[in-house]
Amino acid sequence: MPKASRRCPAKGCKNLIKHTKYCEDHTESWATPSGWQRPPGWEKLRQDVLERDDWICYLCGRPGADTADHVTPVSQGGTHTMGNLAAVHDRTPPHCHRTKTNQDKAIRVRR
Template sequence: MLAANLWEEASGLDPKAVHYTSEKAGRLCPDCVDATEWQEPPTLAGAANPNYDGGKETVTCDVCGAVFRRYPSNLGDGATLCSNECRAAWLSDEYAGSGHPNWDGGPTGSYGPGWQEVRRRALERDDHACVLCGTDAADLGRDPDVHHIVPVRRFLEHPVTTVADAHTLDNVVCLCPSCHRRAEASLTAAELRYRAGFG
């Protein structure tokens, strides 16, 4: 703006009124510039836009049944949800049990007879501490988890074994919650037995 003001003062001319000559077709002289109605940019909002697809659609929330409006581009192939609260409720239902990506079998039901006794003995044997990292009950504020090295469900899958067969001291170890998650996700039974000192 300062440069335009200096130019205007030096030349005594309005820079907007000066015509710059050109050989290009379509250029207008200063008189025509003042007399011409300039084309306004096209209105591309709503139905005037060539990509318009009808605007928002009326949809129903799959969780609470609320009716709301949403653009088609914001509607996916999954659930239609009206709020973060409904999204949280849907995720809780959808990713539980067999819908969870880490699902590895059905419910085992009650751990049956002998579980509480084996659990107590495992806690005593492992000094109420995680066998992998050493975190103890005092650090956790509770006893560590007692984890089945070979899962109970594996015993239920075979016709010759029962849930009680899973409850032996050589099949359980004490783990803190962090190591328990790691054991469930990535440690094999052999690796867990070795790291727990079972041979």
């Protein structure tokens, strides 16, 4: 049975939500300070990676991956090819992509 819509739990918010904790207005956006921009055809490429990996996160091995990650970051010579992309959790917990990105930043700072 499909899940019914409900109101966002943020105080005073009247937006309806499904399958999320809060509406987009009350979900912290994850800015890309690196300046990375999606290459042409990214949405199709992202979808192809998710389907290839069966929506299984390559970092934690759990289902529900929702985006594609550059295994070797573009800033370190990685490419936008299927061979360098893997499915990963980003928008939904456990946010493996954000954790990996923060760890990569910490390593770069220590150098």
